Structure formats: structure tokens, C-alpha cells
Amino acid sequence: MSSNKKLFIQTLGCQMNDTDSQHIAAELEKHKDYSQTDKMEDADLIIINTCSVREKPVQKLFSEIGQFNKKKKEGAKIGVCGCTASHLGKDIIKRAPYVDFVVGARNISKIKDVVDIKGSVEIDIDHDESTYEFATAKTNKYRASVNISVGCDKKCTYCIVPSTRGDELSIPPEMIVDQVQKSVDMGAVEVMLLGQNVNSYGRRFSDGREKSSFTKLLQEVSKVEGLERIRFTSPHPLHMDDEFIEEFARNKKISRCIHMPLQSGSTSILKAMKRGYTKEWFLNRTEKIRSLVPDLRITTDIIVAFPGETEEDYQDTLDVVRQAKFDQIFNFKYSPRPGTEALKLADIEVPDEIGSARLIELIELHKRHLEAIMPTYVGQTLNVLVESLKPNGEICGFTDNYLQVFAKGSDELLGKFVNIKITDNTRTSLKGEIVQ
Numbered sequence: 001m002s003s004n005k006k007l008f009i010q011t012l013g014c015q016m017n018d019t020d021s022q023h024i025a026a027e028l029e030k031h032k033d034y035s036q037t038d039k040m041e042d043a044d045l046i047i048i049n050t051c052s053v054r055e056k057p058v059q060k061l062f063s064e065i066g067q068f069n070k071k072k073k074e075g076a077k078i079g080v081c082g083c084t085a086s087h088l089g090k091d092i093i094k095r096a097p098y099v100d101f102v103v104g105a106r107n108i109s110k111i112k113d114v115v116d117i118k119g120s121v122e123i124d125i126d127h128d129e130s131t132y133e134f135a136t137a138k139t140n141k142y143r144a145s146v147n148i149s150v151g152c153d154k155k156c157t158y159c160i161v162p163s164t165r166g167d168e169l170s171i172p173p174e175m176i177v178d179q180v181q182k183s184v185d186m187g188a189v190e191v192m193l194l195g196q197n198v199n200s201y202g203r204r205f206s207d208g209r210e211k212s213s214f215t216k217l218l219q220e221v222s223k224v225e226g227l228e229r230i231r232f233t234s235p236h237p238l239h240m241d242d243e244f245i246e247e248f249a250r251n252k253k254i255s256r257c258i259h260m261p262l263q264s265g266s267t268s269i270l271k272a273m274k275r276g277y278t279k280e281w282f283l284n285r286t287e288k289i290r291s292l293v294p295d296l297r298i299t300t301d302i303i304v305a306f307p308g309e310t311e312e313d314y315q316d317t318l319d320v321v322r323q324a325k326f327d328q329i330f331n332f333k334y335s336p337r338p339g340t341e342a343l344k345l346a347d348i349e350v351p352d353e354i355g356s357a358r359l360i361e362l363i364e365l366h367k368r369h370l371e372a373i374m375p376t377y378v379g380q381t382l383n384v385l386v387e388s389l390k391p392n393g394e395i396c397g398f399t400d401n402y403l404q405v406f407a408k409g410s411d412e413l414l415g416k417f418v419n420i421k422i423t424d425n426t427r428t429s430l431k432g433e434i435v436q
């Protein structure tokens with residue numbers, strides 16, 4: 001019998017939050033008989049799954065729930081989950097008393113227990129969720145996301161995540177492999193392994209078992225039959241040792257697109273951020289990995305205007321951008337976050353207009369790089385996993401190195417690999433014709 005109770009869930013922030021939202025929805029479907037709706041006005045339960053990495057999404061939370069409260073169906077409940085829930089806790093209910101419950105980023109397994117308890121707040125960052133068997137999350141049919149760890153042991157001085165998600169615990173490898181297998185059984189061809197710091201995997205399990213490593217996990221996951229592509233995010237440049245890079249190059253199932261979050265190209269700013277590596281180490285790692293992996297694409301995260309960032313420091317960042325030739329950059333202007341070490345550096349904050357100008361220049365530099373690189377794909381034939389069909393009859397898919405490609409096609413191609421001869425490009429995607 002289909003359920004009458006409807007859940008509307010809104011996600012702010014990162015990929016991990018998207019997966020968390022899928023877990024929340026799956027838990028509520030399995031244990032509380034909710035089914036999802038994309039119409040907030042029809043929902044009996046509205047959940048907003050938040051991010052607090054930067055200040056903007058936090059401001060957005062309160063304006064968004066205010067709107068939900070005005071427009072919701074009579075009697076509908078509102079819950080706030082995610083990192084802002086961990087960080088603000090009961091203050092959310094103080095500020096917005098119509099919020100029914102608050103569930104932190106490391107307490108998702110409790111959602112079924114608190115959903116019917118008005119005023120409940122579950123935000124324990126030491127809660128062990130690493131062995132909780134979540135209901136299988138429903139994802140894009142061909143792509144699944146699987147968590148490999150919870151929390152983060154790093155203490156990057158700008159980052160609020162360790163205080164919202166707690167210390168790192170690795171999820172046992174057999175649970176991960178089982179989850180990957182289940183996803184493949186449901187039609188997935190590609191899996192995204194998720195953690196705050198994936199390549200420190202295996203240092204601590206909650207049952208005290210022997211340490212393992214991310215390289216070993218990659219080897220185990222790649223044995224899953226029917227799985228064609230493995231992606232992961234985010235690795236930490238500090239832990240990109242030779243063993244890891246060699247496995248990356250050797251393992252044919254691993255996508256040739258890697259995220260290498262630079263944050264800053266200045267060794268002294270990296271030190272102030274407590275990133276643990278230097279400009280030279282980062283460049284050495286990008287060179288090594290590029291030399292072993294043909295057609296590799298590298299994406300990155302960069303923060304400009306970290307407190308104390310001088311013009312010279314910023315020029316170092318531009319220098320790394322020029323040398324590393326990133327294929328995609330997620331740029332951020334430093335945002336002071338509560339409880340972080342960098343907050344103590346308020347007296348050396350970079351003026352906002354300088355931060356904005358640096359951000360714009362960085363974006364322009366990257367645009368010029370994309371304008372040079374993207375046309376070089378025209379004329380090449382690329383192998384593409386077809387993931388969706390657009391209303392205009394175009395299929396959309398991704399190459400092994402994660403280039404987005406469009407072509408005229410039909411729904412029989414969904415989930416298949418096809419060869420596409422590239423005829424045109426934009427700064428961010430390619431267009432072509434299917435060839436045999």
C-alpha cells in the first residue's frame with residue numbers, strides 16, 4: 001500500500017550532504033512510511049539539510065525555513081539537519097520556534113526516532129555512525145554514492161567541519177563493498193566513494209580492528225563485478241603518497257579525474273591553514289600523477305583572502321594554477337567560521353574588496369585556460385557513459401576523465417558506453433555525434 005505521508009527535503013551544500021539527504025529519505029521511507037515529493041506545499045514533513053562551511057548557506061537556512069513555515073500545509077512539520085544543525089543545535093529552535101526537531105550531521109541514524117518528538121535536538125558529534133546500516137540510498141540509476149568514513153581528523157584552521165562532524169572513523173570495508181554491490185545490483189555502473197578525507201581511510205575503525213588503507217579499499221571495491229568506474233572525493237594532497245598515485249594509475253576502474261584541493265599556493269598560508277604540505281609538494285604530486293596518467297583531469301578547491309594573505313602569497317596561488325592547469329576550480333573567498341582557529345586572525349583579515357578582486361582575477365585566469373583547452377577535444381572520439389536524455393532529444397553523459405558530453409540520441413543508450421566524435425565545445429562541456 002502506498003503511503004499518504006509526504007516528505008520534502010531540501011539540500012544545501014556539498015555532495016556529502018546530497019548523500020546524507022538520500023539516507024534521511026531512505027530511513028524515513030523504510031521506518032516511517034514517508035515518500036518523497038518535490039512540492040513543498042504538499043509535504044507533511046519538510047526537512048532542510050544544511051551546510052555551514054561558509055557563512056552564506058547559514059543565512060540562507062533561516063530565510064528558507066521562514067518561507068517554508070509561511071507556505072507549508074497546515075500541521076506539516078519542519079526539521080533541520082546537517083552541519084548547521086550540529087553547530088547551532090537548540091538555538092535553531094530558539095530562533096525559529098516553529099522548527100520541530102534538529103538532527104546533526106553525524107546523527108542521521110536517529111532521524112526515525114526524533115521525527116515525531118517535538119523539540120528534539122540530536123547533535124552528538126561523537127555518535128558512532130560508522131557501522132550503522134543505512135537503508136540503501138536511491139541515487140541516479142547509473143551512479144551511486146557510498147560513504148567510506150564519517151568525520152575528519154584534520155584541523156584545517158578555516159574549517160568548521162571537524163566541529164560539526166566529529167573525529168574520523170572509517171566504515172568497515174566489508175560494509176562499503178556490500179553497499180557498492182547493492183548499488184550495482186540496482187543498476188549503478190559508477191560509484192563515488194565519499195569522505196572528508198578519503199585517502200586517510202583505514203586509520204581508525206570503531207571496533208578497534210587492524211588499520212587498513214585507501215589503496216587497499218580501492219583494490220577491494222574494484223573487484224565488484226559490473227562496476228565500471230570508481231570516483232572518490234575528497235582526497236587530501238598531503239596523503240597522496242607514491243603508493244596511492246601508483247594504484248590510481250594502475251587500476252583501470254578508477255576514473256582519470258581527480259580532485260586535489262589546493263586551498264592556497266603559498267607555503268606560508270598553507271602553514272597558517274595547517275594543511276601540512278608546501279607549494280612544492282603540491283606541484284610535485286600533480287606532476288607525478290600527470291606523468292603516470294594520460295589524459296588526467298584535475299579539479300581543485302581554492303580559498304582566496306585567508307587572513308594574512310599578501311599579494312605575494314596570492315601570486316603563488318596564481319602560479320600553481322598556471323602550472324597545475326586545473327580543469328575545474330571551485331573558488332571561495334575566505335569566510336570566518338565560529339570555533340575555528342583562523343577566527344583568532346581577525347586582526348589580519350584581508351579587506352573584502354581585495355578578496356573579491358582576487359576571486360574575480362582567479363576566475364578570469366581559469367576561464368582563459370578553459371578557452372584554450374576545451375577546443376583541443378574537437379575532432380577527438382571519446383568514450384562516454386550515457387546517463388540522461390534531455391527533453392530536446394540529446395543524451396548527456398561523462399567520459400572516464402569526467403568531461404560532460406552531449407549528442408543526439410535515444411533512451412536505449414541510457415547506461416551504455418558509446419563513442420562520440422566531438423564537433424563543438426563550450427567552456428564546460430562538449431558536443432558531438434555518436435559513431436560506431
Ligand code: 5AD
Nearest residue numbers: 053158159261301302332333334335
Ligand atoms: N571559507 C571559505 N571556504 C571554505 N572552505 C572550507 N571552509 C571554508 C571557509 N571558512 C572550502 C574549502 C573546502 C571546500 C569544501 O570549502 O576550499 O575544500
Ligand code: SF4
Nearest residue numbers: 152154156159161196
Ligand atoms: Fe575541513 Fe580540512 Fe577536514 Fe577538509 S580536511 S573537512 S578542509 S578540516
